[in-house]
Amino acid sequence: xxxxxxxxETAAAKAARLLETAQLPVIxxxxxxxxxxxxxxRLAEKLRGAYDHLASDVLLRDIDVMRQAGRMVTTANDxxxxxxxxxxxxxxLSEAWPDLAExxxxxxxxxxxxxxxxxxxxxxxxxxxxxxxxxxxxxAASPAALPLAVAALRAAVLDRKTRSDGSSAQKLKDLAAxxxxxxxxxxxxxxxxxxxxxxxxxxxxxxDLNQKTRCSNLPLVSGxxxxxxxxxxxxxxxxxxxxxxxxxYPEHDTWRFDAMRMIxxxxxxxxxxxxxxxTEAPKWKRQVPLIALAQPQxxxxxxxxxxIDVGAxxxxxxxxxxxxxxxxxxxxxxxxxxxAPQVAEVVALIDAKLAKGSEAC
Amino acid sequence: MLIRLAGGRVVDPANKRxxxxxxxxxxxxIVAPPQGETPDAVYDVSGKIVxxxxxxxxxxxxxxxxxxxRLLLPENHRAHRPRPAATxxxxxxxxxxETGCRYAAMGFTTVIEPAVAAHHALHAHLELADIPIxxxxxxxxxxDDDFLLSLLRDGASKAAVADYAGSMLAASKGLGIKSxxxxxxxxxxxxxxxxxxxxxxxxxxxxxRKIFESLQQAVIDLGIPHPLHLHINNLGVPxxxxxxxxxxxxxxxxxxHLAHLQFYSYGKEGKRGFSxxxxxxxxxxxxxPKPLSIDVGQxxxxxxxxxxxxxxxxxxxxxxxKPRKSVxxxxxxxxxxxxxxxxxxxxxxxxxxxxxxxxxxxxxNDPTRVFFTTDHPNGAPFTTYPDLFALIMSRExxxxxxxxxxxxAVEMTTLPSITREYSFGExxxxxxxxxxxxxxxxxxxxxxxxxxxxxxxYNDDPDRAEMFRFAHLVFKDGDLVVRDGRxxxxxxxxxxxxxxxxxxxxxxxxxxxxxxxxxxxRDMFKVPANAIAPNYAFxxxxxxx
Ligand SMILES: [Zn+2]
Numbered sequence: 001x002x003x004x005x006x007x008x009e010t011a012a013a014k015a016a017r018l019l020e021t022a023q024l025p026v027i028x029x030x031x032x033x034x035x036x037x038x039x040x041x042r043l044a045e046k047l048r049g050a051y052d053h054l055a056s057d058v059l060l061r062d063i064d065v066m067r068q069a070g071r072m073v074t075t076a077n078d079x080x081x082x083x084x085x086x087x088x089x090x091x092x093l094s095e096a097w098p099d100l101a102e103x104x105x106x107x108x109x110x111x112x113x114x115x116x117x118x119x120x121x122x123x124x125x126x127x128x129x130x131x132x133x134x135x136x137x138x139x140a141a142s143p144a145a146l147p148l149a150v151a152a153l154r155a156a157v158l159d160r161k162t163r164s165d166g167s168s169a170q171k172l173k174d175l176a177a178x179x180x181x182x183x184x185x186x187x188x189x190x191x192x193x194x195x196x197x198x199x200x201x202x203x204x205x206x207x208d209l210n211q212k213t214r215c216s217n218l219p220l221v222s223g224x225x226x227x228x229x230x231x232x233x234x235x236x237x238x239x240x241x242x243x244x245x246x247x248x249y250p251e252h253d254t255w256r257f258d259a260m261r262m263i264x265x266x267x268x269x270x271x272x273x274x275x276x277x278x279t280e281a282p283k284w285k286r287q288v289p290l291i292a293l294a295q296p297q298x299x300x301x302x303x304x305x306x307x308i309d310v311g312a313x314x315x316x317x318x319x320x321x322x323x324x325x326x327x328x329x330x331x332x333x334x335x336x337x338x339x340a341p342q343v344a345e346v347v348a349l350i351d352a353k354l355a356k357g358s359e360a361c
Numbered sequence: 362m363l364i365r366l367a368g369g370r371v372v373d374p375a376n377k378r379x380x381x382x383x384x385x386x387x388x389x390x391i392v393a394p395p396q397g398e399t400p401d402a403v404y405d406v407s408g409k410i411v412x413x414x415x416x417x418x419x420x421x422x423x424x425x426x427x428x429x430x431r432l433l434l435p436e437n438h439r440a441h442r443p444r445p446a447a448t449x450x451x452x453x454x455x456x457x458x459e460t461g462c463r464y465a466a467m468g469f470t471t472v473i474e475p476a477v478a479a480h481h482a483l484h485a486h487l488e489l490a491d492i493p494i495x496x497x498x499x500x501x502x503x504x505d506d507d508f509l510l511s512l513l514r515d516g517a518s519k520a521a522v523a524d525y526a527g528s529m530l531a532a533s534k535g536l537g538i539k540s541x542x543x544x545x546x547x548x549x550x551x552x553x554x555x556x557x558x559x560x561x562x563x564x565x566x567x568x569x570r571k572i573f574e575s576l577q578q579a580v581i582d583l584g585i586p587h588p589l590h591l592h593i594n595n596l597g598v599p600x601x602x603x604x605x606x607x608x609x610x611x612x613x614x615x616x617x618h619l620a621h622l623q624f625y626s627y628g629k630e631g632k633r634g635f636s637x638x639x640x641x642x643x644x645x646x647x648x649x650p651k652p653l654s655i656d657v658g659q660x661x662x663x664x665x666x667x668x669x670x671x672x673x674x675x676x677x678x679x680x681x682x683k684p685r686k687s688v689x690x691x692x693x694x695x696x697x698x699x700x701x702x703x704x705x706x707x708x709x710x711x712x713x714x715x716x717x718x719x720x721x722x723x724x725x726n727d728p729t730r731v732f733f734t735t736d737h738p739n740g741a742p743f744t745t746y747p748d749l750f751a752l753i754m755s756r757e758x759x760x761x762x763x764x765x766x767x768x769x770a771v772e773m774t775t776l777p778s779i780t781r782e783y784s785f786g787e788x789x790x791x792x793x794x795x796x797x798x799x800x801x802x803x804x805x806x807x808x809x810x811x812x813x814x815x816x817x818x819y820n821d822d823p824d825r826a827e828m829f830r831f832a833h834l835v836f837k838d839g840d841l842v843v844r845d846g847r848x849x850x851x852x853x854x855x856x857x858x859x860x861x862x863x864x865x866x867x868x869x870x871x872x873x874x875x876x877x878x879x880x881x882x883r884d885m886f887k888v889p890a891n892a893i894a895p896n897y898a899f900x901x902x903x904x905x906x
Binding site: 034038041042045046049063064067068069070071072073074075077078080081083102103105111112114159181184210212214216230231232234236237238239240248249250251252268318320322325326327328330331 | 419423425427428431432433434435438439449450452453454455457458461482483484487488491516550552553563564607642674676679685686687688689690692693878879880881885886887889892893894
């Protein structure tokens with residue numbers, strides 16, 4: 001507390017006082033497991049505050065397109081077992097999911113496909129060397145050119161004329177032919193490296209392909225339970241993060257409840273930062289009173305009023321979290337169990353120290 | 362704590378009771394009137410109706426697809442009431458918290474989520490853990506995964522199929538087994554756009570009929586109380602009454618539950634090639650052997666969203682989505698689709714569907730065989746239940762609606778000629794006695810001494826919708842949780858599941874199969890017994906033949 005070591009109880013009580021005396025506290029970061037998320041969202045409601053997640057920019061870019069246009073979607077294991085034609089789109093997918101090639105078992109034939117021919121693999125707009133590393137046929141395109149390239153691919157799929165020409169036009173035609181001939185195609189991408197327009201275009205491409213054949217999207221969602229936080233938030237409030245309780249019921253607004261904006265604009269006057277998976281720190285400049293539940297090595301941008309070092313889910317303690325490997329939740333057993341406090345415990349303790357008292361559930 | 366509910370009209374058909382009297386509660390159980398003891402609390406419920414807590418056997422309240430629907434349709438569930446202090450998130454529209462509160466307010470104390478893909482069970486249980494008040498359970502969906510289809514292709518023994526089903530139930534902590542357009546998801550992945558009872562699952566050479574019959578037998582062999590819960594082929598297709606009739610015939614005299622039969626009660630008559638065949642279907646149910654039961658899946662006129670693992674149907678239905686956005690999912694053990702839908706009373710097809718559901722309610726004679734559902738949210742959200750009670754209890758209420766429907770739609774049904782009105786006894790049979798029996802819940806659905814003290818007390822309001830919307834009092838496990846339609850505080854119910862015995866060698870075989878096929882441990886897909894949430898407890902429902 002203010003740089004001095006105190007008991008967890010004392011720190012939690014101070015945190016509770018800071019949060020409950022704020023006009024509009026915000027819970028940010030939210031890098032935690034399901035239990036931590038549940039506790040944090042309940043605390044946010046009680047404080048009539050707001051909550052946001054550190055990966056919201058990426059998460060909400062994806063969700064915004066989905067909730068505007070719908071989507072066809074599949075899982076990594078489906079692609080592994082059934083996809084005979086894969087199209088990767090955009091750069092840095094191997095960064096977004098380092099074990100991807102192994103999870104998709106790309107070098108093997110799809111085990112449950114009707115015809116077990118070698119897979120056809122294409123990559124539109126990869127980063128340098130990415131396509132070759134996967135043995136994919138590369139079709140070059142800069143990120144800025146991707147929306148047009150995907151539009152041209154859509155046109156080729158629908159047998160419409162396009163203005164583009166040259167070798168890339170022919171490559172896109174060949175790609176369209178391969179997707180149309182596929183039994184079960186998959187388009188693999190990540191919102192981390194694509195803009196909204198491209199994501200929208202890809203969604204449209206997949207819908208178009210399904211008029212005659214089968215194809216689906218495999219969006220590589222953010223790891224470290226970011227997608228699990230979206231899911232947990234979804235069932236608890238009906239909405240993804242960037243949701244506030246100022247009026248006594250949840251309201252979701254991607255602009256209004258952006259924690260960074262709220263703090264820089266002077267709307268939020270206290271912050272509870274949670275980052276238990278990695279050493280991420282808040283990026284805001286304005287020095288609002290800060291309570292940080294963070295990993296011990298985390299370097300915070302300014303001195304917090306209260307800092308509580310917490311354990312990492314799945315390492316220091318068992319945790320339920322979203323697994324990209326199985327496209328749903330799983331129990332991650334502690335790999336190096338320790339006594340480091342868990343986010344859920346600490347948040348519950350703060351909750352219990354509020355003057356309003358805790359509810360028995 | 363000894364409680365006396367004094368002087369209400371007790372409607373308890375399991376005990377052939379319908380008359381004024383008292384109900385006594387001690388702790389979490391109903392007790393016989395004690396001799397010479399003074400109750401700690403007395404509630405004067407004279408003039409009110411007292412029933413056991415209601416049980417919903419089929420309502421999509423939790424899981425990945427329901428959550429996708431929430432995220433897809435933020436505009437459908439804006440909340441606008443500040444919450445009461447004691448019940449966090451209870452006014453968060455369409456949240457798990459609101460779900461528990463609204464069910465409890467109607468006097469429902471047990472609700473079953475009937476469609477959880479085996480690999481997604483943990484997600485469903487996590488959501489159920491955040492649904493307050495009610496007890497809950499899931500049905501595990503089988504029928505489209507490679508392991509089972511390979512067993513059937515290779516002519517495995519009945520015992521092998523039962524062992525597999527037992528192992529999957531244990532891994533997912535299910536209360537029973539459901540199958541949804543069996544084989545349809547695999548067919549869709551192989552580009553099929555329709556899938557019928559005798560169609561063959563591509564690459565496996567196994568028919569949908571074979572899958573359903575095998576799973577039906579497995580449920581019997583494992584001694585699971587709830588019969589196979591089947592979502593049959595061709596949902597929503599004109600003329601599909603034929604599919605339903607063929608499925609009923611295929612079932613023979615073995616136990617089977619057919620889900621949301623309203624969606625299969627369509628003929629092809631009339632100018633538009635769409636008519637009600639519900640009367641025919643009800644007759645087939647009436648004359649089928651006893652162990653066949655159905656639930657209705659009533660359509661009500663309003664905006665909703667359809668959430669289903671029948672991906673063949675959902676992909677086809679997405680053409681009619683309103684608003685025009687759908688999520689269609691291919692998953693390795695089952696597909697799914699989330700398709701928003703607007704049922705309108707001035708739409709010919711929707712009007713026929715509405716009438717079909719009511720015909721089934723009113724023409725199936727035995728209220729122990731027809732179950733009260735809207736297939737929430739597919740036909741309508743469960744929050745429309747009170748209006749639906751009013752419709753089946755009052756010919757006049759139906760006549761009012763019929764007068765406003767398109768005439769050519771009404772002509773395609775027999776509804777105007779039906780005079781039947783459900784009594785309180787029949788309502789209690791349909792929503793209490795029968796569901797408890799169908800799920801094997803011996804201490805629920807009735808008010809005998811020893812029963813769980815799940816009790817709903819209603820005002821005898823002539824407006825039946827008002828009566829059922831806001832119960833006067835609701836007790837869960839003997840704890841008064843609802844007063845005048847408002848939840849006073851949270852408590853958390855239990856998750857019901859079965860644990861049938863099976864050959865443990867199957868677990869070893871499945872473990873090797875997951876290692877080999879996925880390169881992942883099967884443990885990743887299992888629902889852990891603890892660790893879901895501090896307030897989440899399982900309760901075993903006993904199996905046995
Ligand atoms: Zn259903």
